Amino acid sequence: MLDSRSAFNYISLANDARGLPPFLIVASTFPLARRKSICYKLNYMVQYNETRLDASFAALSDATRRGVLEQLGRADASITDLAGKFHMTLTGMKKHVGVLERAALVTTEKAGRVRTCRLGMRALEEEAAWIERHRQLWSARFDALDKIVEHLKCKEKADARRKRR
Amino acid sequence: MPEGKEGSPAAMNRTAVERKSDRELVVTRTFNAPAHIVFEAWSKPELFKRWWVPKSLGPSLLSCDMDVRTGGAYRLVFRHPTSDQPMAFFGTYREVTPHKRLVWTNEESDQGAVTTVTFEENAGKTLVTLHELYPTKAALDEALAGSAEGLPEQFAQLDELLAGRS
Numbered sequence: 001m002l003d004s005r006s007a008f009n010y011i012s013l014a015n016d017a018r019g020l021p022p023f024l025i026v027a028s029t030f031p032l033a034r035r036k037s038i039c040y041k042l043n044y045m046v047q048y049n050e051t052r053l054d055a056s057f058a059a060l061s062d063a064t065r066r067g068v069l070e071q072l073g074r075a076d077a078s079i080t081d082l083a084g085k086f087h088m089t090l091t092g093m094k095k096h097v098g099v100l101e102r103a104a105l106v107t108t109e110k111a112g113r114v115r116t117c118r119l120g121m122r123a124l125e126e127e128a129a130w131i132e133r134h135r136q137l138w139s140a141r142f143d144a145l146d147k148i149v150e151h152l153k154c155k156e157k158a159d160a161r162r163k164r165r
Numbered sequence: 166m167p168e169g170k171e172g173s174p175a176a177m178n179r180t181a182v183e184r185k186s187d188r189e190l191v192v193t194r195t196f197n198a199p200a201h202i203v204f205e206a207w208s209k210p211e212l213f214k215r216w217w218v219p220k221s222l223g224p225s226l227l228s229c230d231m232d233v234r235t236g237g238a239y240r241l242v243f244r245h246p247t248s249d250q251p252m253a254f255f256g257t258y259r260e261v262t263p264h265k266r267l268v269w270t271n272e273e274s275d276q277g278a279v280t281t282v283t284f285e286e287n288a289g290k291t292l293v294t295l296h297e298l299y300p301t302k303a304a305l306d307e308a309l310a311g312s313a314e315g316l317p318e319q320f321a322q323l324d325e326l327l328a329g330r331s
Contacts, residue, residue, distance in 0.1 A: 054302075057184060081257055137286045138295075139180040139191045144216035148206050155201065 059103035064088070065096050065153065069105060077120040079108075187302035192295040195267040199266045200286035203293060207267060207282065218243065220290035227251055235261050239269065 046130055064086055071077060071085060083093035098118055100106035104120045178195045184265040196203050201266045214229040238257040256277065260268040265284055271277030279295040285292045299305040 054187075128255070131184070134182040134190070134192075135180055138182055138278055140192045141218075142180050142196075142293075143217060145203075145206055146196060148216050149196050149203055152202045152205060152212075153198045 007071055037041040055099075056105060059099050062096070062099075065100055068093075068096060068100065068117075072106065072117055072119045076116050078114045078116055080114070082117065184305075185296075188299045188305055190297045190299075193295050196291045196293060197289075198291060199289055200284040200291045203291045204267075208261070209261075214241075217241075223265045233258060233261055233267075235259065250286060250311070276300060276307070278304070296309050 060069075067086060068082055071082065077085075079090060079093050079097055082088075082097070083090050086093065088096075097106060097108065100117075101108055101120075106117050107120050108115050108117050110116075166193065171199065180192065185189045185191050206216065208231075210229045210231040213231065214226050217229075218226045222268075225244055227242040227244050232239075233239075235258060236254065237258045239258065240253060243252045243254070245252065254273060256270040256272040258269045259279070260266060264276050264286075266284045267280075269280050271280065276299070279300045281296045281298075283294045283296075285294070297305075
């Protein structure tokens with residue numbers, strides 16, 4: 001099982017290079033071994049909680065919240081830390097963390113007066129698997145299209161050569 | 166290689182899928198051929214039917230009628246191994262701009278998507294962007310749930326295919 005922290009390290013690396021949203025990077029860069037483990041989880045996946053998935057996608061649609069997830073991928077942080085890093089009021093950051101928490105992307109724990117945030121473990125994998133499922137469908141289709149396009153291209157070249165003769 | 170990682174075959178063949186919003190799904194991929202060739206594979210039924218339903222996806226295509234011009238109709242009839250009843254998909258081409266753009270509707274129900282495909286050629290390669298817009302969020306959710314059937318096998322076949330290529 002890949003834990004979400006190492007997944008995020010992976011995302012950060014890839015994200016620098018391609019500038020795509022993190023959840024898409026997960027989908028487009030998973031190695032084969034990872035896909036197999038997603039495959040075993042499919043029965044569970046099909047019945048996953050749609051409502052929470054909606055919440056997850058809504059949560060991921062905001063750049064600050066994606067930044068918070070990447071930050072938490074490096075280290076756990078308090079809401080105060082996060083507010084400082086993102087130049088935001090405590091109230092503003094609490095709202096963002098609340099959205100991420102409801103989507104199960106983040107869990108929080110209060111010790112004394114400090115609320116510590118960390119990445120939620122399962123939700124991220126669900127998003128990745130959801131996208132991956134569709135990427136596989138289209139990938140299979142487009143692999144077949146690739147072959148046909150290649151064939152047509154060769155044919156066109158051959159025809160052009162014949163005409164020149 | 167001078168162009169580095171992004172120009173490698175692995176990067177070329179990458180299919181990206183993104184749910185743009187509650188009602189929109191976007192799929193992109195770059196093909197190593199000029200736009201007129203890629204467009205041909207989308208607009209000639211005898212070619213289209215060879216890739217739209219690759220064997221690994223389960224269903225087989227019984228018939229494929231496509232009148233690819235603005236206002237023209239299409240009708241695809243599938244048979245899925247798990248069902249006795251053939252399934253028909255049909256709709257209308259709203260826009261056909263050769264080598265550039267295809268827009269079609271899906272009319273089996275009032276929950277069908279409008280699909281827009283654009284072809285952008287650059288240095289002999291073509292970026293294909295397929296955009297599906299569903300009338301409601303529920304319609305997209307349902308379309309996605311449906312396509313998950315029979316997927317474990319599909320994963321296995323794709324893995325095989327990929328392993329054979331690398």
